[in-house]
Amino acid sequence: xxxxxxxxxxxxxxxxxxxxxxxxxxxxxxxxxxxxxxxxxxxxxxxxxxxxxxxxxxxxxxxxxxxxxxxxxxxxxxxxxxxxxxxxxxxxxxxxxxxxxxxxxxxxxxxxxxxxxxxxxxxxxxxxxxxxxxxxxxxxxxxxxxxxxxx
Numbered sequence: 739x740x741x742x743x744x745x746x747x748x749x750x751x752x753x754x755x756x757x758x759x760x761x762x763x764x765x766x767x768x769x770x771x772x773x774x775x776x777x778x779x780x781x782x783x784x785x786x787x788x789x790x791x792x793x794x795x796x797x798x799x800x801x802x803x804x805x806x807x808x809x810x811x812x813x814x815x816x817x818x819x820x821x822x823x824x825x826x827x828x829x830x831x832x833x834x835x836x837x838x839x840x841x842x843x844x845x846x847x848x849x850x851x852x853x854x855x856x857x858x859x860x861x862x863x864x865x866x867x868x869x870x871x872x873x874x875x876x877x878x879x880x881x882x883x884x885x886x887x888x889x
Contacts, residue, residue, distance in 0.1 A: 809874030
């Protein structure tokens with residue numbers, strides 16, 4: 739039986755660089771169509787609901803550390819390492835939501851990967867990503883596809 743896999747692109751489609759997770763997930767899905775695709779602006783508890791019952795979940799989102807170059811991709815396996823704080827403005831982070839779900843006996847995927855992509859401006863209303871991200875978009879997609887495909 740084939741394993742159920744989901745690819746979730748996160749972001750707000752009307753907020754400049756915050757929409758990057760949506761764009762990258764769509765491009766990754768074109769090259770790896772064996773995943774169910776979901777694009778939205780979910781909060782952590784909604785993500786738990788979406789990934790429940792899957793064997794593998796891959797989430798792609800923007801991040802702001804102000805320490806990395808725009809387009810830098812960081813991979814976190816939160817199914818293994820819950821010490822990483824996946825901060826959010828929604829009150830509860832993903833790490834905490836996973837801990838609550840496990841404590842409640844929810845069947846979570848055996849593998850939950852997050853790809854965070856450093857962005858410049860996720861706060862401006864607009865339908866375009868910054869030029870620095872446009873320049874690195876193919877490189878970002880290639881790196882995620884290669885990493886997912888190698889698992």
